[in-house]
Amino acid sequence: MPEDSILEVRGLRKVYRVRASRADPGPAGSALLGHPLARRQRARALVAVDDVSFSVAPGQSLAVVGESGSGKTTVARMVVGLERPTGGTIWVSGQERSWRHVTSRERRRRAREVQIIFQDPYSSLDPRMSVRGCLDESLRLHFDWGRERRDARVAELLDQVGLDRRQAESLPRALSGGQRQRVAIARALASEPRVLICDEAVASLDVSIQAQVLNLLSDIRDATGVSYLFISHDLAVVRQVSDNVVIMRRGRVVEAGPTASVLSDPSNGYTKQLLAAIPRPGWKPTRSASPDES
Amino acid sequence: MARVEAPLVAPTEAPSRRRLDWVLVSTSSVIALLVIMAVFAPLLAPDDPNYANILATNQGPSAAHLLGTDSFGRDLLSRLIYGARLSLLGPALIIVIATLVGTALAILSAWYGGWFDRVASRVADILFAFPGLIFAMLAVAMFGPGLLAPVVALSISYTPYLMRVVRAEALRQRNLPYVAACYVEGLRVRTICTRHILRNVMPLLLVQAALSFGYALVDLAAISYLGLGVQPPTPEWGVMVSTGQSAILAGHPQESLLAGLMIVVTVVAFNLLGDRLATRQKGVVRA
Ligand SMILES: Nc1ncnc2c1ncn2[C@@H]1O[C@H](COP(=O)(O)OP(=O)(O)O)[C@@H](O)[C@H]1O
Ligand SMILES: [Mg+2]
Numbered sequence: 235m236p237e238d239s240i241l242e243v244r245g246l247r248k249v250y251r252v253r254a255s256r257a258d259p260g261p262a263g264s265a266l267l268g269h270p271l272a273r274r275q276r277a278r279a280l281v282a283v284d285d286v287s288f289s290v291a292p293g294q295s296l297a298v299v300g301e302s303g304s305g306k307t308t309v310a311r312m313v314v315g316l317e318r319p320t321g322g323t324i325w326v327s328g329q330e331r332s333w334r335h336v337t338s339r340e341r342r343r344r345a346r347e348v349q350i351i352f353q354d355p356y357s358s359l360d361p362r363m364s365v366r367g368c369l370d371e372s373l374r375l376h377f378d379w380g381r382e383r384r385d386a387r388v389a390e391l392l393d394q395v396g397l398d399r400r401q402a403e404s405l406p407r408a409l410s411g412g413q414r415q416r417v418a419i420a421r422a423l424a425s426e427p428r429v430l431i432c433d434e435a436v437a438s439l440d441v442s443i444q445a446q447v448l449n450l451l452s453d454i455r456d457a458t459g460v461s462y463l464f465i466s467h468d469l470a471v472v473r474q475v476s477d478n479v480v481i482m483r484r485g486r487v488v489e490a491g492p493t494a495s496v497l498s499d500p501s502n503g504y505t506k507q508l509l510a511a512i513p514r515p516g517w518k519p520t521r522s523a524s525p526d527e528s
Numbered sequence: 529m530a531r532v533e534a535p536l537v538a539p540t541e542a543p544s545r546r547r548l549d550w551v552l553v554s555t556s557s558v559i560a561l562l563v564i565m566a567v568f569a570p571l572l573a574p575d576d577p578n579y580a581n582i583l584a585t586n587q588g589p590s591a592a593h594l595l596g597t598d599s600f601g602r603d604l605l606s607r608l609i610y611g612a613r614l615s616l617l618g619p620a621l622i623i624v625i626a627t628l629v630g631t632a633l634a635i636l637s638a639w640y641g642g643w644f645d646r647v648a649s650r651v652a653d654i655l656f657a658f659p660g661l662i663f664a665m666l667a668v669a670m671f672g673p674g675l676l677a678p679v680v681a682l683s684i685s686y687t688p689y690l691m692r693v694v695r696a697e698a699l700r701q702r703n704l705p706y707v708a709a710c711y712v713e714g715l716r717v718r719t720i721c722t723r724h725i726l727r728n729v730m731p732l733l734l735v736q737a738a739l740s741f742g743y744a745l746v747d748l749a750a751i752s753y754l755g756l757g758v759q760p761p762t763p764e765w766g767v768m769v770s771t772g773q774s775a776i777l778a779g780h781p782q783e784s785l786l787a788g789l790m791i792v793v794t795v796v797a798f799n800l801l802g803d804r805l806a807t808r809q810k811g812v813v814r815a
Binding site for chain 1: 704705706708709710711712713714715716717723724727728
């Protein structure tokens with residue numbers, strides 16, 4: 235694999251076994267509906283990700299774009315080890331990470347390479363753990379530091395993500411969505427990863443807050459040299475944050491290349507459609523109109 | 529959509545913090561009093577609970593015996609106070625055992641899923657189908673009568689119930705993104721299960737433990753009443769209801785009645801407490 239990439243994915247594939255819906259009785263036919271045997275037969279394969287390849291260079295930002303259900307989250311979950319790929323290979327810092335069994339020691343090592351920020355800031359923080367507890371937990375896990383050093387680092391992380399130090403003792407429920415997302419970013423940064431995956435990280439925030447968080451992410455990149463895998467369905471956001479872009483549709487990559495050229499001169503019909511749907515200046519996205527809620 | 533939920537949280541929770549919750553205060557006080565009674569029985573009881581004065585049987589309340597005497601001439605008040613010991617210890621043991629085992633199995637099932645979950649849930653279903661009394665009879669046959677047999681039996685029949693309730697909530701927590709975040713952070717599974725999932729199912733666990741305590745007490749009393757549990761003359765409320773029965777026909781219902789009253793008061797206190805904790809939690813953030 236090429237040495238100049240920090241994250242490389244080749245031929246990635248994920249097939250879920252799902253139970254067929256009632257409208258689709260499957261090969262067993264409707265006579266067996268509800269029978270335990272029929273249930274097994276009604277399981278059908280859902281190809282969520284199909285032959286996806288891309289690579290991210292150190293300090294670079296790659297956007298993964300596609301409509302809801304196109305497999306973006308599944309790719310991210312496979313990269314961080316939350317989901318086991320059905321096929322294909324993932325390399326991070328030149329090391330393969332698609333093994334079957336991973337020890338907790340290996341998981342701890344990998345945590346220092348890739349971290350993820352989820353879409354929904356209301357459920358991605360433990361409701362019973364304070365901001366300090368959350369950040370300190372990660373620091374204790376990854377560094378052999380004393381109490382004072384960790385406290386200093388917590389304060390530094392809070393500063394870095396633009397949170398007030400007094401908010402360290404708050405529980406998530408005392409924070410707004412934007413503030414929670416900042417905590418999630420701080421937690422992801424605590425282990426000093428080389429790649430940060432943002433899975434629709436700003437999609438559920440108000441537009442003004444979105445811009446702040448996007449600026450924050452770009453400041454973080456300047457300060458730490460972290461690479462981004464930036465998942466979004468919003469091309470306006472993608473244009474702002476990414477160097478390269480991968481367009482996904484139904485689990486497959488339909489177009490890839492430098493963001494500027496893909497967005498200005500799309501070769502694929504689907505990309506053209508996506509671009510046609512892009513907001514013109516003066517257009518205000520409404521939260522309810524957001525197509526991706528998952 | 530969780531983000532719509534969140535702003536609703538603050539207003540529902542704030543008042544419950546400020547205002548004094550009388551149900552919570554009174555039920556906890558009653559329970560605290562019962563526990564004090566059990567622990568300090570030798571200090572509080574005016575008499576030896578087992579001293580039988582054959583010359584003073586079935587007496588009404590008097591200065592010497594505030595609640596009267598039973599059919600053996602023993603001081604009823606002292607017997608009720610001492611009776612709190614075994615009557616509370618039994619359900620406490622059952623709830624502790626069933627909660628520990630049930631919660632451990634529930635969280636492991638929720639985390640690992642697969643065959644472990646299937647086997648555990650199936651075994652729980654099977655145990656669930658047996659009434660506790662059948663276990664109690666089997667246990668008495670094995671261990672002989674006393675406190676041990678019914679405690680073992682009821683622990684086994686309460687475990688699947690607690691496991692079921694906790695498993696559903698643990699599973700919900702396990703699928704929330706914060707648990708995924710913990711995993712990606714590299715936390716050990718053990719740490720995620722105890723520090724995060726267990727901590728988040730704890731409120732539900734307390735409610736279920738409080739409610740189950742009441743049921744366990746009634747079940748134990750029934751087993752004692754049938755003569756399968758603690759044996760007379762040991763003071764225990766269920767036993768007292770049973771031994772007091774013969775005196776009822778002779779027009780002296782006080783022993784059965786007072787012991788029964790203690791059972792009812794304790795059960796109601798625990799049930800109200802459990803109920804109250806449950807309603808309070810509905811106002812608290814569920815994400
Ligand atoms: N755990 C799962 N089990 C079954 N199907 C799943 C699972 N996770 C995702 N899928 C399916 O995989 C497809 C891709 O989903 P996802 O990766 O979440 O898309 P995106 O993030 O682009 O919206 C969808 O059709 C979704 O229903
Ligand atoms: Mg998604």
